[in-house]
Amino acid sequence: xxxxxxxxxxxxxxxxxxxxxxxxxxxxxxGLFWYQQHAGEAPTFLSxxxxxxxxxxxxxxxxxxxxxxxxxxLLKELQMKDSASYLCAVELRSNYQLIWGAGTKLIIKP
Amino acid sequence: GAGVSQSPSNKVTExxxxxxxxxxxxxxxxxxxxxxxxLGQGLEFLIYFQGNSAxxxxxxPSDRFSAExxxxxxxxxxxxxxxxxDSAVYLCASSSQGQGAYEQYFxxxxxxxxx
Numbered sequence: 001x002x003x004x005x006x007x008x009x010x011x012x013x014x015x016x017x018x019x020x021x022x023x024x025x026x027x028x029x030x031g032l033f034w035y036q037q038h039a040g041e042a043p044t045f046l047s048x049x050x051x052x053x054x055x056x057x058x059x060x061x062x063x064x065x066x067x068x069x070x071x072x073x074l075l076k077e078l079q080m081k082d083s084a085s086y087l088c089a090v091e092l093r094s095n096y097q098l099i100w101g102a103g104t105k106l107i108i109k110p
Numbered sequence: 111g112a113g114v115s116q117s118p119s120n121k122v123t124e125x126x127x128x129x130x131x132x133x134x135x136x137x138x139x140x141x142x143x144x145x146x147x148x149l150g151q152g153l154e155f156l157i158y159f160q161g162n163s164a165x166x167x168x169x170x171p172s173d174r175f176s177a178e179x180x181x182x183x184x185x186x187x188x189x190x191x192x193x194x195x196d197s198a199v200y201l202c203a204s205s206s207q208g209q210g211a212y213e214q215y216f217x218x219x220x221x222x223x224x225x
Contacts (some may be wrong), residue, residue: 004152041218042114042151042201042216042217042218043201043216044216045213045214045215048213084172087152089153094165094166097155097158097166098153098155098214099155100145100152100153100154100155102150102151102152102154103152104153
């Protein structure tokens with residue numbers, strides 16, 4: 001089967017850096033997505049990783065290691081508006097479906 | 111351009127009643143997905159439409175749930191004989207392709223409360 005694990009909640013300080021981890025167990029996947037979801041709103045796309053390594057996009061970076069079944073989202077220069085849930089999702093190779101983690105609620109404190 | 115829209119935004123219904131939830135995807139998007147999200151939980155896949163292919167219904171939790179997509183555009187998710195455990199936010203998403211790293215664009219969701 002497939003399983004995705006993320007920490008339930010994290011707290012960080014405005015201006016700091018935070019790393020949100022995602023571990024997964026799947027039988028085969030194409031790539032891994034990260035989405036951001038503000039409370040009461042729909043998820044919005046952040047990143048997609050296919051190859052191992054780090055992909056940087058402004059203040060946000062995403063890392064993937066296929067051999068370790070591990071990904072992380074790195075947020076730099078944290079702003080209060082970054083307070084949200086961050087969802088990790090794996091795209092299955094068999095049918096292109098996304099299997100979603102439960103999300104990590106990130107709380108930013110001044 | 112217009113994003114994904116869903117209606118109603120909120121629906122309160124009595125246990126045992128039927129409900130219909132509507133999704134208007136982004137124009138030209140061939141793939142459409144329905145998800146369910148309970149409070150504090152991740153997204154639970156329900157059903158997936160891709161072009162004219164038969165839908166993938168593997169995520170529907172019971173035969174009380176059904177969905178259709180007319181003319182390759184608007185989709186309706188129907189829940190018959192609603193139960194309290196059906197209470198959740200129902201999210202619709204569309205993408206330009208149904209496979210291969212294509213970003214899913216989500217609608218605002220319908221919050222369903224079964225009393």
